[in-house]
Amino acid sequence: MSARRWAAGLGGATVLALTAGCGMLGIGGGGDDDKSDEERLVEMLNESARLESEIAAAENRIVQNCLEEAGHTVHEPGYFENYEPEEVKSLTYSYPHESFILPAEEAAEFGFGGWTNSEEGMEDPATEEYYEAQEAKWEEEEGGGEEYVEPDYTEWEALTPEEQYAWYVAYQGEEYVEQNYGTEAEYASMYSEEEMVEELTEEEAAALEEEAAAEEEGEIDVEAPEAYEEPKPGGCQLEMIEALYGEPRQVESTYEMDGETYTDKYWEYRPENPTYGGEEDGEDMWANIEAEYAAEMGDKQAEYIDCITGRGYEGWEFNEYNTLPTWEFFYELYYQNVSDDERDMWMDTDSETVVPPMPEDAGDSYEEWKAYEIQMAVDFAECGDEVGFADPSEKAYDKANIDVYLEIEQDVYAWQDDMRDAIAKAQELLDK
Incomplete structure (x- = not known):
């Protein structure tokens, strides 16, 4: 799911409150002709989030009952945290242009904020001011949200390592546990009062340094990553899966790295919410949204590029997400003179994103780069105003979201019915 997208709450509600088997307003069941497409689709998203919260709570409760019947009455709190989904009011969380066209005042004071991620910027007193301003902006626009409360691990930590391992x-x-935590002896050793890591001798340390240097020079081939295969769920989790959904399904995820293709294997059991936008039958709803938006905004994007090019910012192009690679550019700008090791530490050096060449007039010091960034943010904002970018961008993006959500609306209502059936089945199990 794109970073700009609303995401449904994944956690469970504190109390399992079953819903009546009524359909949502609109095409899925019943009807309200007075509602717009967007209003109906927003209600659909909120209903999906609520149902997912309820089924997650039900799954957790079934697993807990199973564990307690086996004598495990103290649970690892992190596994059963409950989240209430936040109600959304729009299909669109934010707009593509908001990442490169900032409010004029913010642009003039802080630029894009890229300097805060540089080595010198982390020591800059103004960095704290920047983050305080960003937090205040978020609280004003989003209401701040509730502060996260860490679960109480007191009872869990009072268990012996052997008891914790047995619970897992x-x-x-x-x-599954051996792959993630090792054997019982290995898990217990992590919590031993004895010294867990022996100090290396000078000879051992020197040998490790030589090996690292040889790897860097290419004298030792670094092993390619192995494809990951997740173990099949077992224990009480498998009992819950089989009771609610039948047998879990193994799925494959293929990706490329350094020219090689790898296939990881995972297990799924709960039907996936169609609004997550996963690629299915060659279709990716998020890519479709971006494509429709790009088709509508092509001329405006060209105008905008002409404007910033006329102000001396050459080589910029819109990417597949309809944004400009500003953050990638600033990493290149602020880390252009550091060693390869430092670049690997601070930057995603495997990224295939192409950024404009480093400008000669940007200077060669942190202060000059920061000044360049701020002026760039001002110029980018002024070009946004000059070509009238924001308003058509918002309209095009809203329309693209509505169009694509309409295409999956029937699938979402069908998924909601499946979740209601699963919740009803879960309630029957819990009532026994």
Whole structure:
């Protein structure tokens, strides 16, 4: 799911409150002809989030009951945290242009904020002012949200390592636990009062340094990453899955790295919410939204590029997300003179994003780069006003979201019915 997208709440509600089997307003069931497409689709998203919260709570409760029947009455709190989904009011969380066209006042004071991620910027007193201003802006626009409360681990930490390990095995099965935590002895050793890591001798340390240097020079081939295969769920988790959904399904995820293709394997059991936008049958709803928006905004994007090019910013192009690679550019700008090791530490050096060449007039010091960034933010904002970019951008993006959500609306209502059936089945199990 794109970073700009609303995401449904994944956690469970504190109390399982079953819903009546009524359909949502609109095409999915019943009807309200007075509602716009967007209003109906927003209601659909909120209903999906609520149902997902309820089924997650039900799953957790079934697993907890299973564990307690086996004698495990103290649970690892992080596994059963409950989240209430936040109600959304729009299909669109933010707009593509907001990442490169900033409010004029913000642009003039802080630029894009890229300087805060540089080595010198982390020591700059103005960095704290920048983050305070960003937090205040977020609270004003989004209401701030509730502060996260860390779960109470007191009872869990009072268990012995052997008791904790036994809980993990009862929850997810031995194969899964061994892959993630090692054997019981290895897990217990992490919590031993004895010294866990022995100090290296001078000879051992020197040997490790030589090996690292050889790797860097290419004398030692670094092993390619192995494809990951997730163990099949076991224990109480598998019992819950089989009771609500039947057998879990193994799925594959293929990706490329350094010219090689890798296939990871995972297990799924709960039907996926169609609004997550995963690629299916060659279709990716998020890519479709971006494509429709790009088709509508092509002329305006060209005008905008002409404007910033006329102000001396050459080589900029819109990417597949209809934004400009400003952050990638600033990483290149602020880390252009550091060693390869430092670049690997601070930058995504494997990124295929192409950024404009470093401008000669940007200077060669942190202060000059920061000044360049601020002026760039001002110029980018002024070009936004000059070509009238924001208003058509918002309209085009809203329309693209509505069009694509309409295409999956029937699938979402069908998924909601499946979740209501699963919730009803869960309630029957919990009532026994």
